[in-house]
Amino acid sequence: MRLVGRTVGLLVATIALLSAGPAWAYVYFTPDALMASFFPGATSVDAVTYTPDAAARAQIAGLLGYELPRADYTLQVGRGAAGVLGYAVLDQQVGQHEPIDFGVMVDGAAKVQRVEVLVYREAYGDGVRGEAFRKQFIGLGPRSAMRPAKEIRVVSGATISTRSMAVGVKRATVIVAAYLGIAG
Numbered sequence: 001m002r003l004v005g006r007t008v009g010l011l012v013a014t015i016a017l018l019s020a021g022p023a024w025a026y027v028y029f030t031p032d033a034l035m036a037s038f039f040p041g042a043t044s045v046d047a048v049t050y051t052p053d054a055a056a057r058a059q060i061a062g063l064l065g066y067e068l069p070r071a072d073y074t075l076q077v078g079r080g081a082a083g084v085l086g087y088a089v090l091d092q093q094v095g096q097h098e099p100i101d102f103g104v105m106v107d108g109a110a111k112v113q114r115v116e117v118l119v120y121r122e123a124y125g126d127g128v129r130g131e132a133f134r135k136q137f138i139g140l141g142p143r144s145a146m147r148p149a150k151e152i153r154v155v156s157g158a159t160i161s162t163r164s165m166a167v168g169v170k171r172a173t174v175i176v177a178a179y180l181g182i183a184g
Contacts, residue, residue, distance in 0.1 A: 039078030104172035
């Protein structure tokens, strides 16, 4: 009976451990470090909560092809002596199993200036961190197509992460465009 009890206990502990998700996360940037990197000459970086009204949500859904997953988003606004340096959105998009935390910096026309991965939690597929992959988004905006295997090259071994990043970057540009009141 003791052997059965120990075996069941070991089995329960193993299942609990395996179902807890990965015990690792590759952290490449903290939010503060990323903002310092996005806006190196900034006199301030201010967080602004943007809650789109019904009309803006409809416009956003039209550009994205889906409803926004959250009611509001926090935008980071980098300011320097000459005015606004740019906008940044920190967001998450689920990869194969786990969320990918990323940041997108855009200009006043909601065009991508830079994309970075903050935290990657999967055991593989982190090729989306590569500079060649991230550079594909530079200059793209809310009306740009960002389809994997079409406009965006798929990273070998990271097909799902490629798609996730494309979805997230597109969403960031559309949100900033709506916040700024530009049609994209």
